[in-house]
Amino acid sequence: MPAKPKVALYWCASCGGCEESVVDLAEDILFVIENVDIVYWPVAMDFKKHDVVAMKDGSISACLVNGAIRTSEQEEMAKLLRQKSKLLIAYGSCAHTGGIPSLSNQFSREQILKYVYEECPSVDNPQKARPQVRLVENGRETTIPAFRNVVRALDQVVDVDYYIPGCPPTPKLLKQALLAILSGQLPEKGTVLAPDVALCEECPRKDSKPIDLAFTEFKRPHQILIDPEKCLLAQGIICMGPATRGGCEALCTKGNMPCTGCFGPTSRVRDQGAKILASICSNIAAKDDEGIQKTLEGIPDPVGTFYRYGLAQSLLRRRVDLGAEPTTEAR
Amino acid sequence: MTEKKEEIRTGFYICHCGHNIGSVVDCPAVVEYVKGLPGIAVSRDYKYMCSDPGQELIAQDIREQKLNRIVVASCSPLLHEETFRKATSMGGLNPFYFQMVNIREHDSWVHTDKNAATEKAMDMARAAVARVRFHRALEKKKAPIHPDVLIVGAGIAGIHAALTLANAGKKVYLVEREPTIGGHMAMFDKTFPTLDCAACILTPKMSSVKNHPNITMWTYSEVTSVDGYVGNFTIKVRHKPRYIIEDLCVGCMACIDACVFKQKFEDEFNQGLSKRKPVYIPFPQATPQVVVIDPEQCLKLKTGKCKESCAEACDRKAIDFNQKETIEEIKVGTVIISTGFKSFDAKKLPQYGWGIYPNVYTALEIERLVNASGPTGGDVVMRDGKHPKRIGIIHCVGSRDESTNKWCSRVCCMYSLKLAHLLHEHSEAEIYNFYIDMRTPGKSYEEFYDRLLKEGVNFVRGRVAEITDWAMNKDEEDHLVIRVEDTLAGFVRRIPVDMVVLATGLEAREDAQDVRRLFNIGCGGEGFFMERHPKLAPVDTFTEGIFIAGACQGPKDIPDTVAQAGAAAAQCLALIDAGAIELEPNTAFIDEQSCSGCKSCISLCPYTAITFDAVKKKAVINEALCKGCGTCVGACPSSSIIQNLYEDDQIFTEIEEVLAHV
Amino acid sequence: MSEQFEPRIVAFFCTWCTYTAADLAGVSRLKYAPNIRVIRVMCSGRIDPQFILEAFAHGADGVLIGGCHPGDCHYIEGNYKCLRRAHLLKRVVQDMGIEKERFRLEWISAAEGDRVKTVVNDMVAQIKAIGPLRLPSRFKQWDAEMRELEATVNHTEEMTHASQA
Ligand SMILES: Cc1cc2nc3c(=O)[nH]c(=O)nc-3n(C[C@H](O)[C@H](O)[C@H](O)COP(=O)(O)OP(=O)(O)OC[C@H]3O[C@@H](n4cnc5c(N)ncnc54)[C@H](O)[C@@H]3O)c2cc1C
Ligand code: SF4
Ligand code: SF4
Numbered sequence A: 001m002p003a004k005p006k007v008a009l010y011w012c013a014s015c016g017g018c019e020e021s022v023v024d025l026a027e028d029i030l031f032v033i034e035n036v037d038i039v040y041w042p043v044a045m046d047f048k049k050h051d052v053v054a055m056k057d058g059s060i061s062a063c064l065v066n067g068a069i070r071t072s073e074q075e076e077m078a079k080l081l082r083q084k085s086k087l088l089i090a091y092g093s094c095a096h097t098g099g100i101p102s103l104s105n106q107f108s109r110e111q112i113l114k115y116v117y118e119e120c121p122s123v124d125n126p127q128k129a130r131p132q133v134r135l136v137e138n139g140r141e142t143t144i145p146a147f148r149n150v151v152r153a154l155d156q157v158v159d160v161d162y163y164i165p166g167c168p169p170t171p172k173l174l175k176q177a178l179l180a181i182l183s184g185q186l187p188e189k190g191t192v193l194a195p196d197v198a199l200c201e202e203c204p205r206k207d208s209k210p211i212d213l214a215f216t217e218f219k220r221p222h223q224i225l226i227d228p229e230k231c232l233l234a235q236g237i238i239c240m241g242p243a244t245r246g247g248c249e250a251l252c253t254k255g256n257m258p259c260t261g262c263f264g265p266t267s268r269v270r271d272q273g274a275k276i277l278a279s280i281c282s283n284i285a286a287k288d289d290e291g292i293q294k295t296l297e298g299i300p301d302p303v304g305t306f307y308r309y310g311l312a313q314s315l316l317r318r319r320v321d322l323g324a325e326p327t328t329e330a331r
Numbered sequence B: 001m002t003e004k005k006e007e008i009r010t011g012f013y014i015c016h017c018g019h020n021i022g023s024v025v026d027c028p029a030v031v032e033y034v035k036g037l038p039g040i041a042v043s044r045d046y047k048y049m050c051s052d053p054g055q056e057l058i059a060q061d062i063r064e065q066k067l068n069r070i071v072v073a074s075c076s077p078l079l080h081e082e083t084f085r086k087a088t089s090m091g092g093l094n095p096f097y098f099q100m101v102n103i104r105e106h107d108s109w110v111h112t113d114k115n116a117a118t119e120k121a122m123d124m125a126r127a128a129v130a131r132v133r134f135h136r137a138l139e140k141k142k143a144p145i146h147p148d149v150l151i152v153g154a155g156i157a158g159i160h161a162a163l164t165l166a167n168a169g170k171k172v173y174l175v176e177r178e179p180t181i182g183g184h185m186a187m188f189d190k191t192f193p194t195l196d197c198a199a200c201i202l203t204p205k206m207s208s209v210k211n212h213p214n215i216t217m218w219t220y221s222e223v224t225s226v227d228g229y230v231g232n233f234t235i236k237v238r239h240k241p242r243y244i245i246e247d248l249c250v251g252c253m254a255c256i257d258a259c260v261f262k263q264k265f266e267d268e269f270n271q272g273l274s275k276r277k278p279v280y281i282p283f284p285q286a287t288p289q290v291v292v293i294d295p296e297q298c299l300k301l302k303t304g305k306c307k308e309s310c311a312e313a314c315d316r317k318a319i320d321f322n323q324k325e326t327i328e329e330i331k332v333g334t335v336i337i338s339t340g341f342k343s344f345d346a347k348k349l350p351q352y353g354w355g356i357y358p359n360v361y362t363a364l365e366i367e368r369l370v371n372a373s374g375p376t377g378g379d380v381v382m383r384d385g386k387h388p389k390r391i392g393i394i395h396c397v398g399s400r401d402e403s404t405n406k407w408c409s410r411v412c413c414m415y416s417l418k419l420a421h422l423l424h425e426h427s428e429a430e431i432y433n434f435y436i437d438m439r440t441p442g443k444s445y446e447e448f449y450d451r452l453l454k455e456g457v458n459f460v461r462g463r464v465a466e467i468t469d470w471a472m473n474k475d476e477e478d479h480l481v482i483r484v485e486d487t488l489a490g491f492v493r494r495i496p497v498d499m500v501v502l503a504t505g506l507e508a509r510e511d512a513q514d515v516r517r518l519f520n521i522g523c524g525g526e527g528f529f530m531e532r533h534p535k536l537a538p539v540d541t542f543t544e545g546i547f548i549a550g551a552c553q554g555p556k557d558i559p560d561t562v563a564q565a566g567a568a569a570a571q572c573l574a575l576i577d578a579g580a581i582e583l584e585p586n587t588a589f590i591d592e593q594s595c596s597g598c599k600s601c602i603s604l605c606p607y608t609a610i611t612f613d614a615v616k617k618k619a620v621i622n623e624a625l626c627k628g629c630g631t632c633v634g635a636c637p638s639s640s641i642i643q644n645l646y647e648d649d650q651i652f653t654e655i656e657e658v659l660a661h662v
Numbered sequence C: 001m002s003e004q005f006e007p008r009i010v011a012f013f014c015t016w017c018t019y020t021a022a023d024l025a026g027v028s029r030l031k032y033a034p035n036i037r038v039i040r041v042m043c044s045g046r047i048d049p050q051f052i053l054e055a056f057a058h059g060a061d062g063v064l065i066g067g068c069h070p071g072d073c074h075y076i077e078g079n080y081k082c083l084r085r086a087h088l089l090k091r092v093v094q095d096m097g098i099e100k101e102r103f104r105l106e107w108i109s110a111a112e113g114d115r116v117k118t119v120v121n122d123m124v125a126q127i128k129a130i131g132p133l134r135l136p137s138r139f140k141q142w143d144a145e146m147r148e149l150e151a152t153v154n155h156t157e158e159m160t161h162a163s164q165a
């Protein structure tokens, strides 16, 4: 019997949800364990970095990395795992498009550190102490990873073979991906392993969507009682569904919440936010500046709304007037 | 985008356009630069790419060098894209494997810095070379041309075009807003330079229009809506109620005699120089010879109470007070717009005293006054009842003037000479013409001016400052005084006269903007309709199948108007006889696999070309209705719509490459 | 690029009005700044907000959209769709730190060749005053931080190789 394919899982800047989603495979996890060898999965099993370092290059058949890349350690691990894996798979929104962590690309490193360590209402830090990359105390040196200026998607740091989208991906997509890997029947490199059609296709509210939306105002989910059957856009709620890849089984819209775009755009789109903006704005009813402006007041934070999971992978990537401070030197 | 990978072999050609491009853009340098770009098999410059040898160069290279993409850097694609597409297909390649770079209008003509202009040409060439890789073979669709023609406005332009087309056997709908056809020309007594009687040359044409079996003449009517596209327009025409059954009225005018009113309403046709009744016929030769009732003035129509003596007097029972406006729908394939001009409103120049001094007249008023069938039968009697002994004609009123209209109205000098002659002939008065420059460029026009000089008309060169009744000496008392700087004599003169004629200029009609929107054509800054090209397409518009003729396109005299009308008719005939027109294949289509059926696009299409397929739950575009604006393409949130010739990848590539600096 | 800063402006002009106006500017031999590169589309409605962002991302210092005046679009209403998108896109672009002078929407009719000249000159002057945007070099600068640590990573890799040997 040939050796079972080796699989690794790793997390970077993420909430941990992606790791849990692996467990969401439920009884299918048994099938996984039966068919593959998990050689690295820090969250669940006891492996150390040096175990990976010791592996032969390309000896891991597939490595699933979730989380965005924000620290030097994540960069380093991404590179290491790339080296050791035949297939490197970006797993989940953060690795795929930057995810929620990349919303912080609207702020400078200094703004973030200042807020987190000084200004945040729940922080008590009278000396305004900040973590240091290198600290020598009592003759002993400690180092921690450097905190980068920019949050990146996995493929902005290393070469990525496939993407499994979602925040988190559904068990169904994971299983399909694993089966594809096991059978070796994989699509073209760079493919996102989910349908290439927008969410509306599978949304149960689809039939209730009117042909002419003619928006006059937008509301946020907490501002109205949402009709559980009717198309959310028809209720004036921004739903990213039309600009978001399907395959999530419409979990949010079934749960009476709008799609927020975690599966990223379809393959034909270069900037998800720009495209939802185009379709929504085109369908505004007003024709005059004032009327348009008024309707748009209902979208107070377009960047946060349209790029919730994808700022790192958007065309602009980050607030462009932010510089890059040195990240490794002690302050 | 999954066609099998062919080797790209692009031919690049840059045109010197004589010195037009070559003197600013370093063409050989661009040629060398382009040679280094990916996929380039041939890179050349040539003096005149659009010439036959230039085109043959492309065709030959395609055949000999096995080129499969062509880029030409020359003038605007709006001018020569078709030419080079043809050259491309002459070489045996699908014409849409072609891209054009505009380095004349957008580069050499607008920039002076040669380095910057050359760099720009390189950037644009690089973008086109990269873009053209993504081009695909496309087929032009053909739209059949409905053989009927709509003509809007029945002045001499509309009349002439209608007769030309009708004589060629085409059916014409001639729609005129006024109760009669004829336009301005019908108001004139004589026409320059020949001084032939306007009525004598116009009236026969008017009656031919009326009697022509191929012409449907609708007076007192207006176009209210226009749908469709070249070859296939659906037009709605509103017929205003005349309160007369047109088919019954024989124009005997018994009703007019019988009307209870005296002649108390201003006669528009006579420029208010006479009065008429609420029931009237605009002028004796009006066509059709049918009276009309003004509902604002008629007692019966205004108050419901009247003896209705007119109706009683009509033995043909042609009067119908219950007539309502009707809307008629027609189908035509082509349209000619010939809505003419409006005269400058002399009130805007109060220093000339029109509307203040009764003896100041506009040229149009004089046209009526000297007219044998005008309000005075041609007797030049002024509003105060006197006959003028001295008359001043002021040129360029509302023309060539920064504060009113900048343009030259082209006919005023000539009609002022004509009026000088006619006024003198009818009144024996001494005539003064005040001009800035005498503009008589036309066949026999300068000779006409000579003739007037010999007839003893006085010419004073200078722009008149004001007309006043404020006398400075005995001679000026009870006269209008024209104050002018005589720029030939070099001093300011005051010339007392009895009558002043203002040669008011020509302007676009008040509703030109509405008409323009209705027919989706353009207006220039002055408000006249815009031709597709000032030299090469003077009667075409930017909307295929819609042509313009006459003074609606810009001030012009009758000979030019008639020539344009003939040209517009010929353009219609060319389309009709071809039977079909080729349409740009820049339509959009939806990739069924990719469409999520989100419906975002459906209501965006102005032509309702997009519908929702309820079975497949996807959107579909009806190619026949799509006009290729690309609005839905820009809006589709999952980029599932593709516009031919403007595909996302083509445009993205252009953006990237235009910026990929050397 | 070292000498004087010359802004790069990408313009999207609709065929029927603004592109024609630019042709007219040419025919009238008006002179304006050579910093603009025009991309022709049939209607301003075709202009996908992605195009604007793509232009910025690839190094445009400014992006200009030119379409027919409201009510004058050759396709009736394409320019209204463009206008609505531009309203929100302006906010997005500014929220992302791009100065508002860098993204401009102008209605220029086919007869307004002189406006092409004024608008282009004006935009070039404004952008000259605020300086370059040049995102590709900013991206490069941001990404330099990944090289900063390459030494360490390389070091690790050396170790890896050593341990394998
Ligand atoms: C005082 C004066 C004297 C002139 N004398 C001479 C001369 O001697 N010799 C010469 O060669 N030229 C002369 N001209 C110039 C001449 O008038 C024009 O060349 C000619 O009238 C232009 O004809 P047209 O058919 O284009 O326009 P018009 O004569 O203005 O006719 C346009 C027609 O369209 C109709 N119309 C307008 N809008 C609409 C609409 N929306 N729907 C339906 N119908 C509409 C109008 O009612 C009108 O009947 C003179 C001009 C002036 C002002
Ligand atoms: S906007 Fe795009 S995805 Fe939505 S219905 Fe139209 S074509 Fe389909
Ligand atoms: S390209 Fe324009 S005309 Fe064609 S379907 Fe789309 S919106 Fe309609």
Ligand code: FES
Residues within 6 Å of the ligand: C014, C015, C016, C017, C018, C042, C043, C044, C045, C067, C068, C073, C074, C075, C076, C077, C078, C079
């Ligand atoms: S055609 Fe110019 S904006 Fe639509």
